[in-house]
Every structure is written in C-alpha cells, then in structure tokens.
Amino acid sequence: MRSKEPTIRGLRALTACIGLLLLLLGCSYSFRSPSALQGKAIAIPPFESKAARYGIRDEITQAVIQAFREDNRLRVTDPAKADLLLLGTLTDYKKEPFTYDRQEQLQNYKVRLFVDFALKDTKTDSTLWKVAGFESWATCAVAPDSEQAGIRDAVQKLSRDILRRTVEEW
Secondary structure: OOOOOHHHHHHHHHHHHHHHHHHHOOOOOOOOOOHOOOEEEEOOOOOOOOOOOOOOOHHHHHHHHHHHHHHOEEEEEEEHHOEEEEEEEEEEEEEEEEEOOOOOEEEEHHHHHHHEEEEEEEEOOEEEEEEEEEEEEEEEEOOHHHHHHHHHHHHHHHHHHOOOOOOOOO
C-alpha cells in the first residue's frame, strides 16, 4: 500500500495542475480594458464595391451598422462626430458548386464574399488595423430564390466578424 501512496499524491498534484492550467487558459483576456471603448463613436460609411453583383455592398453596410448598434460598445454616428472610421470594400463575389448527391446532381452552392476593411482613428488620422482579402461564405440550395438567402447568411457572418475584430482586437 505504501508504494501506491506517492503515485496517488503525484496523480492528485498532476490533476490539480492540469485543472489550474485549464482554468487559466479558459479565462479570456484583452489587450485593453472594456473602458477603452466607453464613449467612443464609430462612423460606417457605405462600403464600396468592385464586385459585379449589384446590391451586396448595401446589405453589408446595413448589417455592419446593425451589428454595432446591437453590440452597443461603440456609438454609431456620422464621420464628422466619430472617433473611429470603419472603411470597407467588397472586392469579389463568387457562387460555386459545393455539394452533389449520389447521382452527381448539384445540391448546394457556396456563396463567397471577399472584403477589404480597415479601422482608422479620426483624431490621429492613422490606420489602427487593416484586413485585405477577408472571406465570408455560406451555402445555399440550388432553388431559384436560395442564392439571396446564402448571400444574407454570408453578410451576417461578415458583419459579426467585422464587429468582433473591431471591439476585441487592436
């Protein structure tokens, strides 16, 4: 029995260390305090578009504005009153075959949006960060009206990603 005692103690210590490590890794942290955004305002002018598909840029702009309003960490305002300026360009749109059934009939498309976006500090006129070629995608069925639903899903994912990038990383 005495020979098992060090093994059990060692196992308990190892378990405690692993538990502590998991606890520390599970805690999120930020490079800035939540108060760093307090009182700040952001302007989101209409996204530009280089893509051949009409209307997507407006959907992106509205979805991004809505995401910031719902999040409420930054106040959405016009450029003259803003501390931050979020600029974006839809650079490409693609709809590609995605899945097939056993008879090799197309079942779903993959809708892909490619966007460049940047966050600027209006007080210092400096670029805080820039992302080029960011991709957001969703799938849609082959049915006639489903492409728009796929675009809508990809736009919603994109707006959440832009929001997350803006409020959680600098």
